[in-house]
Amino acid sequence: MASYTATRKLYTLIVPVDSQRVLLGYKKRGFGEGKYNGFGGKVEPGETIAEGAIRELEEEACIKAKNLPYHGILFLESTADSKAPILEIHVFTATEWAGEPMETEEMRPVWFAPPSTTHDSSDSPAIPFQNMWEESREWLPLVLAFYFPTPRRGKIQFAHHVTFKGGLNPETGLEDIWHGIDRKFVKWLESGRKDDEGFPGDLEDWTEEVREQWIEKRMMAFEKNKM
Numbered sequence: 035m036a037s038y039t040a041t042r043k044l045y046t047l048i049v050p051v052d053s054q055r056v057l058l059g060y061k062k063r064g065f066g067e068g069k070y071n072g073f074g075g076k077v078e079p080g081e082t083i084a085e086g087a088i089r090e091l092e093e094e095a096c097i098k099a100k101n102l103p104y105h106g107i108l109f110l111e112s113t114a115d116s117k118a119p120i121l122e123i124h125v126f127t128a129t130e131w132a133g134e135p136m137e138t139e140e141m142r143p144v145w146f147a148p149p150s151t152t153h154d155s156s157d158s159p160a161i162p163f164q165n166m167w168e169e170s171r172e173w174l175p176l177v178l179a180f181y182f183p184t185p186r187r188g189k190i191q192f193a194h195h196v197t198f199k200g201g202l203n204p205e206t207g208l209e210d211i212w213h214g215i216d217r218k219f220v221k222w223l224e225s226g227r228k229d230d231e232g233f234p235g236d237l238e239d240w241t242e243e244v245r246e247q248w249i250e251k252r253m254m255a256f257e258k259n260k261m
């Protein structure tokens with residue numbers, strides 16, 4: 035089997051939640067400027083994915099996560115640019131932290147009501163999905179359904195592989211290679227246990243090698259479906 039050689043960029047993303055609300059950040063500069071998202075960034079050389087996630091949350095929202103439930107992985111690619119890397123984004127929530135969320139140079143934290151909340155029962159606005167990365171509409175509600183309206187036991191974990199074809203983003207009025215979902219695949223497990231196909235739900239099981247094999251398998255599946 036030929037090895038898949040596109041570069042991959044390793045990122046983290048944390049979505050803090052309290053008992054009634056979801057904290058998102060308004061990106062003030064750089065990649066994703068003008069969008070709401072969780073908090074995160076690149077994993078630095080020498081740090082683990084979890085260490086990178088905690089550092090980025092503190093840098094961007096001034097809070098230090100005390101727990102870090104792991105939810106899964108996004109593999110995002112764009113056929114609009116042959117040189118675009120695959121974005122590999124590890125997604126967490128945090129339900130406990132030290133400090134109070136504060137605006138930073140990069141992010142403005144804002145509390146939102148989860149999708150399961152009726153408008154009248156919350157002081158917080160609804161999550162602005164129209165002002166977020168497009169594929170967030172797919173995985174974020176599923177992650178939040180684990181906490182709201184009532185927290186569930188166990189784990190939820192997913193692998194979400196999305197290809198964007200690019201195009202004019204109507205929300206921003208700008209050309210965006212990370213817009214226009216072309217193909218998508220979601221592997222979703224509520225228990226977090228390995229399934230029959232050996233889906234590596236836990237973070238520690240997603241070794242570099244497993245991630246490489248997973249994305250290669252996924253790329254081949256998309257290619258096959260195209261024919």
Ligand SMILES: COc1nc(N)nc2c1ncn2[C@H]1C[C@H](O)[C@@H](COP(=O)(O)OP(=O)(O)OP(=O)(O)O)O1
Binds near residue numbers: 046073074075
């Ligand atoms: C393209 O689709 C995306 N969807 C979602 N949901 N999240 C995304 C997407 N692309 C990037 N992200 C996330 C991943 C990271 O959490 C941030 C990007 O982080 P950034 O480029 O700002 O990384 P930093 O290390 O903070 O960079 P600087 O230190 O250079 O500011 O967005």
